[in-house]
Amino acid sequence: MHADGLHYSLDGDVLEYGESRGVSNYMSGPAARVQVDEGEMLVVHIWLTLRSGIW
Numbered sequence: 001m002h003a004d005g006l007h008y009s010l011d012g013d014v015l016e017y018g019e020s021r022g023v024s025n026y027m028s029g030p031a032a033r034v035q036v037d038e039g040e041m042l043v044v045h046i047w048l049t050l051r052s053g054i055w
Contacts, residue, residue, distance in 0.1 A: 001013055001014075001015060001022075001034065001035060001036050001037065001041070002033075002034070002035040002037075003025070003032065003033065003034045003035070004032065004033045005027055005028060005029055005031055005032030005033060006025045006026065006027060006028060006032050006034075007025060007026050007027070007028045008022075008025045010022060010025070
């Protein structure tokens with residue numbers, strides 16, 4: 001998989017089912033791009049604001 005615009009870089013990494021690596025990554029800017037070369041991926045995008053106090 002490849003991911004741009006995320007805090008934790010993933011470039012050509014292979015993530016196996018059940019691995020925790022890749023979980024809890026977050027956007028480092030206003031946009032991000034994720035590409036999966038093979039398999040499936042679930043992406044959950046939650047909008048947070050600075051006022052929410054949740055980071």
